[in-house]
Amino acid sequence: MLAVQLAVTCKFASTSKNYLTNQYHRSRFVFLLSPNIIATMARPLQDGLGWKETLFDLVPEWTQEPSIAAIENVCRQQLSIPADELCTVSFHASGLFNKLYILEHARDRLVMRVSLPVYPHHKTRAEVATLRWVDENTRIPVPKVFGFDDSNDNEIGFEWILMELMEGIPAHLRWRSMTMEQKVAFTEQIATFQAELSGCGKPEKIFRGIGSLEDKEVDQRNDAEGLHMATAGLLVSHELFMGDHLGYDIPRGPFRSSHDWLSAVLNIVILHQTAVLETTDDEDEREDAEVILATARKLLCLLPGAFPPVLDEPEITGLYHHDLHLNNILVDEGGSITAVLDWECVSALPLWMTTNIPKFLDEAVREEEPQRDRYAYETPEESAATVEKHRDLVDLDNEGKTDLYWIHRVEYEATQLRKVYQNRLRELWPDWPLEGSHEKVEFFHAISHCDGLWVKKSAKWADRLENGESMRWEDA
Known part of the structure; x- marks a missing residue:
């Protein structure tokens, strides 16, 4: 096919x-x-x-x-x-x-x-x-x-x-x-x-x-x-070109270091939210812009503590x-990979970014295998809804079980496969920087989400970091 x-x-x-x-x-x-x-x-x-x-x-x-x-x-x-x-x-x-x-x-x-x-x-x-x-x-x-x-x-x-x-x-x-x-x-x-x-x-x-x-x-x-x-x-990345961002006078790469790259991202947020405050009369928009602006400025001040601003030579990527x-x-039919697609905006990034888990493994942790017989069967209405939902798809039959069983099954398998992924990378790449990259990845997540729906999580994470406390961004 x-x-x-x-x-x-x-x-x-x-x-x-x-x-x-x-x-x-x-x-x-x-x-x-x-x-x-x-x-x-x-x-x-x-x-x-x-x-x-x-x-x-x-x-x-x-x-x-x-x-x-x-x-x-x-x-x-x-x-x-x-x-x-x-x-x-x-x-x-x-x-x-x-x-x-x-x-x-x-x-x-x-x-x-x-x-x-x-x-x-x-x-x-x-x-x-x-x-x-x-x-x-x-x-x-x-x-x-x-x-x-x-x-x-x-x-x-x-x-x-x-x-x-x-x-x-x-x-x-x-x-x-x-x-x-x-x-x-x-x-x-x-x-x-x-x-x-x-x-x-x-x-x-x-x-x-x-x-x-x-x-x-x-x-x-x-x-x-x-x-x-x-x-x-030049870095081709969503945050650098969405909306009117191409018009901002900021560095666009190649960046010498993680510090320079993330500084540019935060400066785009600051420029955009400053423009919102200067042009909007909507109180809700002003309130949101003020929270985002304060969070982005705090993250920018904290950035040198995690990412050295000066390097002797450009960072390895x-x-x-x-x-x-x-x-x-x-x-193919046997599950062997025949193609990897969608290389849009794929770029040379710092090696600590490679410690992120691939999206197909990014699920909640579940160590205990779900036992099929402990989950309820679909009602006739749920079964009909499943058929309609997956009408044009193959191999997505719920087999009579509710969606909850399959959600838990996916979480359990992803938890086990994350270990497989990490162990294989360690075998192939003994210098893979997994242990030393946790704080950098957390900082990246805080920056990536400071200009939207999850800004309060990023703000809370930044407050903890400013106070010398350790906290995962997802737990904020």
């Missing part, structure tokens, strides 16, 4: 067009446009992108729809499909920042991924550089790219990537039917992948500095052969995939 992926690789058959020369001064986000480029630019850089405020978050939205006919034309050009040969394009699915379309023709089935310009040029280019590095330096299965364009100055009007469909089914749909032995093998494979992404076993450290990968040759090569030199560059949930990992 084939599954559509949100990830791309850098093996491509045609180069990307790059009409805009982006230069950066002292890591600031400043576009320097030559007069001839200004004269020929057909569209604003973020044409087609809007932002919508929801109850809990800010989300991107499409202000115009990509044209199916334009997508078909571009695909025909990229693949040299004759006009008299059948070629069909159909909408398949949407992600947060992109739409996926299935291309079918006599020779193959491919995916066209059309992206919103949330971080013009750099988001697409960083994905290309990242997937090329992964393909050439690890054994992680990733899809091939047949073409891409990191500019919106094209017939579609958006940045796009044309790639292969990968074989397999999302592991989420297979998980219940997999044996514990298969799940152990699956988890050990993911640990192996993380070791490879961190450069384990290589004679030299693979990356220094914090940022998304960039490859100077990305516009100059149209072959899929040979090794390419990728380095950490490795690639860290922050979104390894079961929908982003494809497996």
Whole structure:
């Protein structure tokens, strides 16, 4: 079975067009446009992108729809499909920042991924550089790219990537039917992948500095052969480009240290909340902004205690995939991994970040195995609701038991598999910094949640730290 992926690789058959020369001064986000480029630019850089405020978050939205006919034309050009040969394009699915379309023709089935310009040029280019590095330096299965364009100055009007469909089914749909032995093998494979992404076993450290990968040759090569030199560059990360954040005058990478990176994140929060206080008359918004602002400033003051502000040389880093949930990992019928997807915003981050547990193992602790016969059976109404809920899915039959049994089963298995994951990484990577990274990871969580629903937890955690007390962020 084939599954559509949100990830791309850098093996491509045609180069990307790059009409805009982006230069950066002292890591600031400043576009320097030559007069001839200004004269020929057909569209604003973020044409087609809007932002919508929801109850809990800010989300991107499409202000115009990509044209199916334009997508078909571009695909025909990229693949040299004759006009008299059948070629069909159909909408398949949407992600947060992109739409996926299935291309079918006599020779193959491919995916066209059309992206919103949330971080013009750099988001697409960083994905290309990242997937090329992964393909050439690890054994992680990733899809091939047949073409891409990191500019919106094209017939579609958006940045796009044309790639292969990968074989397999999302592991989420297979998980219940997999044996514990298969799940152990699956988890050990993911640990192996993380070791490879961190450069384990290589004679030299693979990356220094914090940022998304960039490859100077990305516009100059149209072959899929040979090794390419990728380095950490500008950081493509949600907190740096959401909403109006691209307009803030802050450092954007590559960052020399964890301190510099997290300082930039906190300064974005401070700038944003200061702007809210200056513009809103809503008392609730002002109150929220004041709490967030106070928390971010306190965390910024506490930062040097956990992260040295000055280093002799750029910090050692490795690639860290922050979104390894079961929908982003494809497996075959036996549970073996066939692809790892969604490399969007994956970057070279400090090695202490690799001590985070993958998302598919991030569940509550449950050491005692749930005994099936101790759980109630579904009522007819619950059974009907389960069938409706999982109508289009496979291997998600509740087998007559209530959801509570399956929740506890997932928690128990994740608890055991976390031990498998950690033990395997220790075997592969004796210097894996697990023990020395706890406080840094806690600090990162406090920063990541200080500008939203969980700000009071971050504030409480910061207060405890300021008083010299130790506390897990999740317990705040």
